[in-house]
Amino acid sequence: MKALQWQGVNKLAVGQVPDPEIRNAGDVIVKVNRTVTCGSDLHLLGGYIPFMEKGDVLGHEFVGEVVETGSGVRNHRVGDRVVVSSFIACGHCYYCEQQLFSLCDNGNTNPAITETLWGQAPGGCFGYSHAMGGNPGSHAEYIRVPFADVGAFTVPDAVTDERALFASDSASTGWMGADLGGVKPGDVVAVWGAGAVGQMAARAAVLLGAERVIVIDRYENRLRQAEKFSGAETLNYERTEVEAELRERSGGRGPDVCIEAVGMEAHTPGAQFLYDQVKQQLRLQTDRPAAVRDAIHACRKGGSVFVLGVYAGFVDKFPLGALMNKGLTVRGAQMHGQRYIPMLLDRMASGELVTEHLATHTMPLDDAPTGYRMFKDKEDDCVRAVFLPN
Amino acid sequence: MKPMTRAALVITATAALGGTSYRVITRRRRSGAAPAAGRRHVITVNRPLDEIAEVLPEPLNAYHGTIEVQLRAAPADRGTEISARALDDKVSDGDIRRLLRESRSLLEVGDVLQPGGPTTEPTALNSALRGATRHGREGGLL
Structure with missing residues (x-):
């Protein structure tokens, strides 16, 4: 079958790979209808998460149709239209029972790498390096979905593929940031990053009753989307002093909840960006944490910071003093999609949550390398590039 | 862990995280915190x-x-x-x-859980991984 393969740092190509097969009784094979780029893929593409092999298939956010089921599958039949959580979880371990699905004990076939790096291993993910299980990704005509009764969800008729696609990861991740960040009615919430995940986090905060939701970015087209589709206020950090503005908009307190949806390649104006870039290129730090620093500094005393952006290793100039002395709660996680996708599909069906605007560019899988270039360089105001493998 | 696997992991971790993490990993091993x-x-x-x-x-x-x-x-x-x-x-x-x-x-x-089918090919760069x-x-x- 045809698939988009990682060929090396900043090299992608569409090639032929073997068709996926049922390997466990709980597997299904899904014919991919739509699959989408994610900002976290850029970390793989750029070599910042160097557990990739030449030929790995990218993609972890997708919707499709079940074409084959393993003997142990109970919840799905051939022909079901499904959206699949990007993280692979067994549904039976301690962490799955706590609904912390991305921490699944049994979903990663290569726990040694992440256990060595981080002390414990999270679960597996589609198309996200051999540290996360080396599972072939969704930028392909077909994909094997393990633990399908746990991680694949039938899409209601009222929800189109175009909308359901983003329940797979962006909307789940964003909702998790607002939910586990502890957003309550009346809160002031700040979201760093107006990409798909940031917009979804902002929309979640609005739907959870936040009084004000403020999204921060430098791309005007994304900020306009956040205003229009999330119901958020916006700040362009290249035109505004963000922390002063946040303070002013929160009665001098600072936001109650700060959600970081940027990740390890953060951009920031001024010398901080140069400093972080140099240290990252010299491998003196693996990640550029500018947005996390800002979130911690801006957050109100006793507030909450949730890290949604993907980080791999170590950072420099982490404001531990502010964190400790302001009594902050800092959390982070890969997405617990299985916890949120059914609820998100209901909200999508009711029209509370719309996502189609995120798919600014749709193209055949053959054009995926071009799509990634546009996505990475924000060409033509690209927010997300969606591929049609079939 | 088999010696080859241990070596491969250390090399991989070093490549992944650069000098900072390498120091952390090696210090932990020397201090005896790593599994004996x-x-x-x-x-x-x-x-x-x-x-x-x-x-x-x-x-x-x-x-x-x-x-x-x-x-x-x-x-x-x-x-x-x-x-x-x-x-x-x-x-x-x-x-x-x-x-x-x-x-x-x-x-x-x-x-x-079994790994997915291979889509990759061996190269000099990915042998440790x-x-x-x-x-x-x-x-x-x-």
């Missing part, structure tokens, strides 16, 4: 003690006489702690890690 060969390995399984005590899963049974296995109820109803250590030089720490991980999966899920993933359940800190 022949130590007892422990895993917590989300199943009650009486259920596991009745019949040990096949991966552990298969090593009967060459490993020592102990069971203990985990606190706060978190299931059962299974610990194991080698009684025979032919059983490596990597073997025990794999046995424990596969046993947990069998007890909790009834199956052990391929070496590590060939033994993905044998390494780590467990």
Whole structure:
């Protein structure tokens, strides 16, 4: 079958790979209808998460149709239209029972790498390096979905593929940031990053009753989307002093909840960006944490910071003093999609949550390398590039 | 862990995280915090003690006489702690890690997740990573 393969740092190509097969009784094979780029893929593409092999298939956010089921599958039949959580979880371990699905004990076939790096291993993910299980990704005509009764969800008729696609990861991740960040009615919430995940986090905060939701970015087209589709206020950090503005908009307190949806390649104006870039290129730090620093500094005393952006290793100039002395709660996680996708599909069906605007560019899988270039360089105001493998 | 796997992982970790992490990893190993060969390995399984005590899963049974296995109820109803250590030089720490991980999966899920089909090809740059993933359940800190 045809698939988009990682060929090396900043090299992608569409090639032929073997068709996926049922390997466990709980597997299904899904014919991919739509699959989408994610900002976290850029970390793989750029070599910042160097557990990739030449030929790995990218993609972890997708919707499709079940074409084959393993003997142990109970919840799905051939022909079901499904959206699949990007993280692979067994549904039976301690962490799955706590609904912390991305921490699944049994979903990663290569726990040694992440256990060595981080002390414990999270679960597996589609198309996200051999540290996360080396599972072939969704930028392909077909994909094997393990633990399908746990991680694949039938899409209601009222929800189109175009909308359901983003329940797979962006909307789940964003909702998790607002939910586990502890957003309550009346809160002031700040979201760093107006990409798909940031917009979804902002929309979640609005739907959870936040009084004000403020999204921060430098791309005007994304900020306009956040205003229009999330119901958020916006700040362009290249035109505004963000922390002063946040303070002013929160009665001098600072936001109650700060959600970081940027990740390890953060951009920031001024010398901080140069400093972080140099240290990252010299491998003196693996990640550029500018947005996390800002979130911690801006957050109100006793507030909450949730890290949604993907980080791999170590950072420099982490404001531990502010964190400790302001009594902050800092959390982070890969997405617990299985916890949120059914609820998100209901909200999508009711029209509370719309996502189609995120798919600014749709193209055949053959054009995926071009799509990634546009996505990475924000060409033509690209927010997300969606591929049609079939 | 087999020596080759250990080396592959350290190389991979070094490549992944650069000088900072390399120092962290090597310092931890020198200080003795890393697993010592022949130590007892422990895993917590989300199943009650009486259920596991009745019949040990096949991966552990298969090593009967060459490993020592102990069971203990985990606190706060978190299931059962299974610990194991080698009684025979032919059983490596990597073997025990794999046995424990596969046993947990069998007890909790009834199956052990298999890797996806290969779409990659060996190159000079990925040989260390391929070496590590060939033994993905044998390494780590467990």
